[in-house]
Amino acid sequence: xxxxxxxxxxxxxxxxxxxxxxxxxxxxxxxxxxxxxxxxxxxxxxxxxxxxxxxxxxxxxxxxxxxxxxxxxxxxxxxxxxxxxxxxxxxxxxxxxxxxxxxxxxxxxxxxxxxxxxxxxxxxxxxxxxxxxxxxxxxxxxxxxxxxxxxxxxxxxxxxxxxxxxxxxxxxxxxxxxxxxxxxxxxxxxxxxxxxxxxxxxxxxxxxxxxxxxxxxxxxxxxxxxxxxxxxxxxxxxxxxxxxxxxxxxxxxxxxxxxxxxxxxxxxxxxxxxxxxxxxxxxxxxxxxxxxxxxxxxxxxxxxxxxxxxxxxxxxxxxxxxxxxxxxxxxxxxxxxxxxxxxxxxxxxxxxxxxxxxxxxxxxxxxxxxxxxxxxxxxxxxxxxxxxxxxxxxxxxxxxxxxxxxxxxxxxxxxxxxxxxxxxxxxxxxxxxxxxxxxxxxxxxxxxxxxxxxxxxxxxxxxxxxxxxxxx
Numbered sequence: 344x345x346x347x348x349x350x351x352x353x354x355x356x357x358x359x360x361x362x363x364x365x366x367x368x369x370x371x372x373x374x375x376x377x378x379x380x381x382x383x384x385x386x387x388x389x390x391x392x393x394x395x396x397x398x399x400x401x402x403x404x405x406x407x408x409x410x411x412x413x414x415x416x417x418x419x420x421x422x423x424x425x426x427x428x429x430x431x432x433x434x435x436x437x438x439x440x441x442x443x444x445x446x447x448x449x450x451x452x453x454x455x456x457x458x459x460x461x462x463x464x465x466x467x468x469x470x471x472x473x474x475x476x477x478x479x480x481x482x483x484x485x486x487x488x489x490x491x492x493x494x495x496x497x498x499x500x501x502x503x504x505x506x507x508x509x510x511x512x513x514x515x516x517x518x519x520x521x522x523x524x525x526x527x528x529x530x531x532x533x534x535x536x537x538x539x540x541x542x543x544x545x546x547x548x549x550x551x552x553x554x555x556x557x558x559x560x561x562x563x564x565x566x567x568x569x570x571x572x573x574x575x576x577x578x579x580x581x582x583x584x585x586x587x588x589x590x591x592x593x594x595x596x597x598x599x600x601x602x603x604x605x606x607x608x609x610x611x612x613x614x615x616x617x618x619x620x621x622x623x624x625x626x627x628x629x630x631x632x633x634x635x636x637x638x639x640x641x642x643x644x645x646x647x648x649x650x651x652x653x654x655x656x657x658x659x660x661x662x663x664x665x666x667x668x669x670x671x672x673x674x675x676x677x678x679x680x681x682x683x684x685x686x687x688x689x690x691x692x693x694x695x696x697x698x699x700x701x702x703x704x705x706x707x708x709x710x711x712x713x714x715x716x717x718x719x720x721x722x723x724x725x726x727x728x729x730x731x732x733x734x735x736x737x738x739x740x741x742x743x744x745x746x747x748x749x750x751x752x753x754x755x756x757x758x759x760x761x762x763x764x765x766x767x768x769x770x771x772x773x774x775x776x777x778x779x780x781x782x783x784x785x786x787x788x789x790x791x792x793x794x795x796x797x798x799x800x801x802x803x804x805x806x807x808x809x810x811x812x813x814x815x
Contacts, residue, residue, distance in 0.1 A: 362703035362728060363717055367692055367748060374423045376699055377746040381419055381428065383702075383713025384412065384738035391431050396450050398435035403660050404735055406451050407459040409435070411664065414466030415739055418671070421473035422749045429476060436470065436488075437478050439463055444483030444491045444773055456512050456519070457496065461530025464492035468537050471767035472758035484768040486541065489534055491773035496531045497550065504576050505583035507557040511573065523583070524573030524590075525563050528554055529600035536607040540679075541760045542769065551608055555621075558601070562589060568624035569632070570597040592651055594662070595669035598629040603672035610679035610757070622680055626687070633669065634690065638726040642700070643693020646723045653722060663721055664736030667743040670694060674747035678755050688751050691744065697723035698744035704729035713738075 363379055366372035390397045390409075400409040416432045419425065439448050446460045446467075467488040469475070477484060483491070499509055509527045511519040532554040539547035558564040561583060563571045575588030602625040609618035634645040647666050652658035670691065677687040704711070704718030711718040711733050719741035721732040749755075759765035 362701075363699045363745075365695060365699040365745065367695060370749065373695075373745060373749055374425070377419065377423055377742060378425060379714060379717050380702060380719060380738060380742045380745060381416070381425075383711065383717055383719065384735065384742055385416075385428055385431070386712035387735050387738070388412070388431065390435060396438070397431075398439035398448075399450065400735060405459070405661070406439075406455070407462045408661070408664055408735060410439070410459070410463035410466050411668065412735060412739055414462065414469050415667065415671070415742060417466055417469045417473060417475050418750075419742065419746055420475065421469075422746050433476060433478060436463070436467060436485075437482050440467065440483050440488045442482075444488055444770075445495065446488065446492055456517070457499065457509050457527040458511065458524070458530055460492055460495070461527065461534070464489050464534055465530065467492075468534055468541075469758075471541060471765060472537070472760075474759060474764065474766055477767060483773070484770075486765075486767040486769035487773045489538060490769055490771060493531070493534055493538055493547070493550075494773060504581040505561055505574065507553070508561065510576075521576040521578055522573050523561075523576065525558065525570055525597040526572075526600065528558060528563075529570075529597060529604070532558075533600050533604040533607075536604040536611065537758075540607050540611045540758075541765060543761065544771075548608070548611060551604065555601075555605070555608075562586075564601065568621070568628040569593055570601055570625075572597060593632055594651065594665055595629075595633050595647065595649055596665040598625060598633065599669035599672035601625060602629060603675045606676040606680040606683070619680075619682075622676065622683065626676070626683060629669070629673075630686070630690065635724060637693065637697060637724055642696045643689065645690070646693050646697045647690070648722070648724055653724075658721070660734065660736065663732065663734060664739055666723075667736070667740035670740070670743040670747055674743075674751040675758075677751035678757055681753070684751060684753055688748075691748050691751050694723060694744040695748050698741040700728045701725075701730065702741050704731065704733060706731075706733050 363376045364372065365376045387400060389395050389401050390399045398409055399406065413432050413435050416428045420429055440446055441448050446463045447455065467485045470485040471489065475485065496509060499513065500507060501510065505523055508523040509531055511522045511524045511527050514520065532551055535547045535551040535554065539551060561574055562585065563574060570593060572590040572592040572594060574583045577584055577588065602622065605618055605621040605625060609615065609622050612618055633647055633650055635648050637643060637646045647669065649658055649662060649665055652662055673687050673691060677684045698719065701723055702717050702719040704720060705716050706718045718729065718733045719737045720730040721737045722730045
């Protein structure tokens, strides 16, 4: 990992007076700015080079972050209409989805965890919700990929320790196996809620509620709607020993993934009071925790920051991408829970202004291969603009900040479902590698364009190992 002080020094030596021009009153300006940032992001990708593996980012980036990047590119196409990156996105998702449709590729057999799979699964779910061009009929489809991942997680749900929840890692020989974290369970919750909305199948909704209730019962979601990172399992007893093994840290992406899932459940339940309270509670706590005044009031009252590591300058490679996911899920929340637009839109607009100002770096290759003077920095709080820290996370954060202003606005179209024009084909029994567990499914209430069926067996474990976020 590049040391923050080295990157900052590089930034001091390579600042540019220019910045990406952004007029939030002009849709064309937003799209032009997003196009420039997206170009700089994709130039980090090498999976389409001869001899490389489709879907992989080069070191030091882990597999999960590539999945997050392609999820952003799905949304980039949906929001801007620019199909420049559709071919590499479809190739990456189908290749990493594997011919078994399980997001357990052989090239990741030593670097795979539940949350890693989740970012690829959410990319597939976004592809289904946006009618991203479907794969050839002989390959796993977007909806089926998300369903397969749901089924795998359902088979890994573990009541014997901590009363439920997914472990961070899948197998015993990986560090983190004795840890149940919010991002793994948040991925499960988020996809379950979205599958429930897309398909109309109540079983997905029941699982979403079950995951939420477990997070609350174990203390990972507090009564004040703070989302804690995770809780350790005592190796000898298999118990989660309350505050003794709790990691109280709060990260942007943990808050965001539950906020968006709760908003989807609010939409699915026609605005139920219970889910509205959860949405509003999470949104208020998220705003209070992860937004801070900008040095230049003209940008906006407050902008997003990673409060645990950004002020000290010691966010690692993973953590430097987290803000982009909260941005994505704030916009998603506004889309399916329109009452949140008056609060969310000003936040995203301020972030967009700050991020565009931070995209003013001139950094030599190989650190940055985009257009000169448009490298995006990490911190959005400083009036100086570019801070010298560059990478996939920084570019993805800035792209999200700019492009999601196109979504978080009154009257924005909601994500598609099987009943509102979604064309992706599903497979309720999508399995990949299997073992019998006897998980039953409720009656299917969707139209014929989603594959019918019932789940009578769930997914097994497979020969994988995992290492996702080393940040505890």
